[in-house]
Amino acid sequence: MTKPKVLISDALSPAAVQIFRDRGIEVDFQPNLGKDKDKLAEIIGNYDGLAIRSATKATAKILAKATRLKVIGRAGIGVDNVEIPAATARGVIVMNTPFGNSITTAEHAISLMLALAREIPQADASTQAGKWEKNRFMGVEITAKTLGVIGCGNIGSIVADRALGLRMKVIAFDPFLSPERARDIGVEKVELDELFKRADFITLHTPLTDKTRNIIDASALAKMKKGVRIINCARGGLVDEQALVDALESKQVAGAAFDVFVEEPALSNVLFGH
Missing domain, CATH: 3.40.50.720 (NAD(P)-binding Rossmann-like Domain)
Structure with missing residues (x-):
């Protein structure tokens, strides 16, 4: 069985990366990628999950390229940097961490x-x-x-x-x-x-x-x-x-x-x- 792949496109703690790996998930940690919309759109189709903070903007344009994406998780409270209607239309679950910080x-x-x-x-x-x-x-x-x-x-x-x-x-x-x-x-x-x-x-x-x-x-x-x-x-x-x-x-x-x-x-x- 192929491991699910998660892209972390913002700066997260090494502990967060390790949590994914401990659960058998393949992680691609690119903490500066979220600032580069074109590069993100180019590679997002390779991932099942996307973990972000504030720098990454999950726009409808980027989500249109996310053919494998199943879930977006934001390490924070708000999800205003995710276009929720576009994610919902594609069947992508959007999650946050309301108590984390x-x-x-x-x-x-x-x-x-x-x-x-x-x-x-x-x-x-x-x-x-x-x-x-x-x-x-x-x-x-x-x-x-x-x-x-x-x-x-x-x-x-x-x-x-x-x-x-x-x-x-x-x-x-x-x-x-x-x-x-x-x-x-x-x-x-x-x-x-x-x-x-x-x-x-x-x-x-x-x-x-x-x-x-x-x-x-x-x-x-x-x-x-x-x-x-x-x-x-x-x-x-x-x-x-x-x-x-x-x-x-x-x-x-x-x-x-x-x-x-x-x-x-x-x-x-x-x-x-x-």
Whole structure:
């Protein structure tokens, strides 16, 4: 019997590669292939499975060449880099790992929030440059501040729990969050406009869909408290980046901490320099 063949086209841990091999699967590990759409389309027909992260885009064009493909597995939560209708039409199962990096991402969001509040990157750069500007980087305390969580699912609820431990007040907008669940995790469920008006910090933990694209736009930013701080560890495209730059320049937004962008890698992103 021929071994099933799996292509890993993004950077995954060696442990992930070994898991496949331990189960008798032939693995082709090409961690940089996902960035080369033409090369991926050229060879995808040789594989029964495709394992990806974010760099690989499983488009309809690529799936049309995937004559043997039976399953796509994404090491992560969202599957917005896979054209689901095209995969379904070809009988390809699309799977994800919804709990795999929830704690890691939540802790990262909290880390960015604290770095943002205390201006750690700027203070570090200043100190590395031989300066000693203690009064310039006072920052703000997060204790007793209100954190607005947009999307209170797996990751958002962990962020809320950690923020409560830091003595913040947590309010959340999530159409799928029941009042009972909100009460159980200690957050106040609110509508989006109320979150914008009340939050001192806002963190995003929602997938990118037609409804959430630019959920924070110029209009939303205008409704927020002056001096709000925004964290995005979820998806590029949830925030209108040019509108955010304008709000940073006008001081409506005191700071932003992002690790996702509309275009990645974000070598010339509009946010850089702000």
